[in-house]
Amino acid sequence: MEQTVEYASATGALSGIWLLVAIPLASAAILLLLGKRADKWGHWLGVLAVAASFVLGLVFFISLSGLEEGQRSAQQSLWDFIAVGNLHVDFGLLFDPLAGVFVLLITGVGSLIHLYAVGYMEHDPGRRKFFAYFNLFVAAMLLLVLGNNYVMLYFGWEGVGLASYLLISFWTTRPSAATAGKKAFLMNRVGDAGLAIGIFVMFATLGTTQYDEVFGNVSALSSTTVLILGLLLLLGAAGKSGQFPLHAWLPDAMEGPTPVSALIHAATMVTAGVYLIARSNAIFSANTTLQVVVVSVGALTLLMGCIIGAAKDDIKRVLAWSTVSQIGYMFLGVGLGGGAYALAIIHLLAHGFFKANMFLGAGSVMHGMHDQVDIRRFGGLRKYMKFTWLTFGAGWLAIIGIPPLSGYYSKEPIIASAFERGDWTAWLFGWAALLGAGLTAFYMTRLFVLTFHGPERYTEDNKHPHESPFIMTVPLILLGLGSLVAGYLMHTSVADWLVPVFGEHEEHHAVMPHGVINILGIALTVLGAGLAWLLFRKGTALEPQPAGVVVTAARRNLYTDAINEAVFERPGIYLTRALVFLDNKGIDGLVNGIAAGIGGTSGRLRRLQTGFVRSYALSMLTGAVLVVGAFLAIQLGWLA
């Protein structure tokens, strides 16, 4: 697909887009530098900074929509970031329709979650630091989506990785939290290395990393280069978005405070991989093999996430695996290409609402239940937590795709698109997506029923569950409303809005009539939900029960952790130990041995006293004179 890409310069109100990043960054810096002095009011500054970015984002969004459709972009070069030889990298920003919807999602949902966190973190002595990190995250995430070149994207990309690390291991005294944070950062860095090499490939072949220059010249690349480049970007995307094979960090990331899980590990950061692929649509659309790989990763991950999610008993882990699975749908969408790019973004936005809503709901449940996370020990909470129950219910119906809630409008079109592929793979990926819908309905219903319905199964210290304060329920209500209507509101408007980025959608014929796919989707959803309702409406055993092969495998994350450990972790540890030994005994031992041998004082080097230095120096000097003499003799001989 030939594409010319030109971005207009930022003018008028849009020349202030740098403020979007600068405001939360400044707030984070203030909160960190002032230290304890800001403890009393720091959280409000944090909320205010994100809210200010949201208001500005809205202003810029409206300004952008006021421009003619072909001109809807605003590029701003702040300063020369790197200029060496023929490498030029702007510290530059780009506000276009795609960046615009992300800005609104990040700052909009972000504001609500910040507000919620004021209540959630109220009794935590580190609340100010928490908001500093939270603001830092928002700033880095905005830089990620607003950069006008891949180096800026990488800058934000590693920045959100840092914020994610800091927030996962926020309760650093817990060894599990510290380990989970490190695991997240390391697995992300594997992806980051892929992204970095991708950037090197761009520079080596196209001489630039600016979006417009890269996208405009994709046609100059050989198809092998496009494939390699795309796979490298995909590796980065998979790392950040918790997709196979770099998915294992995301469920562990639930060690962080729940608002972190909602904002970073559900609504925004983990969707950065989808953003990367969507932003690079010119590259991914240029190679069909590449697209098949992306679709396969998405389809595989979405099924894996469903299967594992159905076997977990920790409310946040179920939601985390659900996130892995839902992002699988988004990867499926961006992999399908064409009109499905926009569909994936719509699902991403809708998911941002309903998954943030449910994570905050889970936090509200934990808040009222002494941080209990085991759904076996919940039950009947609808009586005690009306707001949480209703809003979580909205999220539940939205994610499983009950019409007319938001998941129906965002997920169903992706499934239909999978059936529109031109060959037999339409059946493969289409049915994978359909099956995923049924499984999603099953595990989400299980989660919902076990938590809010059925008999009460509380532990001794948890006899009096209570609803959360208003500062937490208000964001829940707003996000709950979003879960209800966002999909309907966005499904055509956002698709049209994104036309300047992805191009016009060409109609394809599906291998099955659209109506049939639609009915099948709803039928499978109802089937999955109904089955879960029947199985779990009377509660469940309080302890994990012996299970068959499939459930055991699912409980153990389909053995992916075990494989990581066996293939990377253990050999890595052994290799490190072996090298430490080798370096001390081998290389260094060799050197010491030679030194001792020459001096004829074997073993004495370890007991050397200063007195020996002089004799050593003397013998070295003698040696030096000899070597120099020999050298001179040879040189003069040659010269003669």
Added chain:
Amino acid sequence: MNDFPFLSILTLLPLVGAIVVALVPKAKAELAKTIAFGWSLVVLVLSIVMWIAFNAGGDRFQFRESYAWIPSWDARFTFAADGIALVMLMLIAILFPVVILASWHDVEKSNRSAPIYFSLLLAFEFTMIGVFAAADIFLFYVFFEIMLIPMYFIIGSFGGQRRQYAAVKFFLYSLVGGLFMLAAVIGLWVVGGHTFDWTKLTEAASSIDQNTARWLFLGFFVAFAIKAPFFPFHTWLPDAGGAAPAGAAALLVGVMDKVGTFGILRYCLSLFPEASRWFAPAALVLGVIGIIYAALLAVGQNDLKRLVSYTSIAHFGFIGIGIFAFTTQAGTGSVLYMVNHGLATGLLFIVVGMFVARRGSNLISDFGGAGKLVPVLAGVFFFAGLASLALPGTAPFISEFLVLIGTFTVHPAYAVVATAGIILAAAYVLWMVQRTTQGTLNPALAEVPAMKKDITLREKVVVAPLILLIILLGFYPKPVTDVINPAVEATMSDVGVQDPGPTAVVANERVAR
């Protein structure tokens, strides 16, 4: 302004300071420290003035001075600075006051003389400035050798455990390297027209016989590779870095080791272009091995100072491949790396020193959960770690990125393996941070009274300039790259190489910038 004899004054100033401080009686330790600190600040101010006077777009070598020394050998006191030397001089001028302030109480625990210690630091600054400012090869060689003396005594007399062993090992290693270099220097004098002047020698370089040039290259290279150090000449550094006082260790890896990489750029590449190209594949392989090998070793260390020393060896691998990739991005990246590594690893060593001073132990296993006791210090430690793993927003990111992208355009395979080093860097930094400051509090640590005291005002003053510079240069590296660029481009043209163009772009199809 450019006629002002910046370089000779800058070189001699710390020597005078060293003598003055040495004359202070042992009992008046505070006076000696204050003089030393003030003196290093004067050097810093003069360096800043010199930085401003330097014209980035002007001659390759500026502030040239030359005085007679040994006429019969044509050895002269010649000083001159190109952009590469200038940024290194600036780094020295910044690091010394910081280290002097950081080392304020280092001598108190032992019964040794504070005036001597701080005099040695200034003497070391004299040799460091001299070695980077020299433009006469004999003068360079002399500085190259005498810089061992102050550092030998700093490690041997003021160091920690196994200091004697480490000092001797450090001395012998360097001496062996110096020996090779001495041979090469004399050889060069013989074949290069009986002069030690760098400029004259580069002009004569093209007439040197190919084989001879390769041998001479090797003589210099071995000396520099030991100094840097590159794999497999590295084993002296963990011992020296582990035994040296933390501040001196910061100078050791932050400044002194750069003499090796600086020497390669200034002497190996420009004097022996053909030999440089011929040896480049081998040097690249050593660099790549060093990155991976030293990073894996860093992961496995249980001694904070040895760990940081190993990370430095990995970083020198990056500098090495950047130099021998022969592209402007990689070359400029390498020089920038030398500066940024000085700031970042300097900071890391200094902060490690603050931990070690409190705990009285280098061993990671003696820490654990320290963040609960000293949160701010732990935060600074974490920041230094982030800079060391080259996170965007910190200066080392720019240099690492430049080295890798510049190397990739000519040697993609090496660049890809080297990029794996950034994953290992995250591993050694985060694991170090986790074992030291995170997790449950080590009960033995909680009982150490000094661990109850978080960062002091003096320590804040020490770390603040480094943190500021690391962030500033992480967002806006241009003032430094603009100075480095012309010197690197000149060096690349000495070597006779040009950057490859983008492989896939047809000129007329490019979107105009």
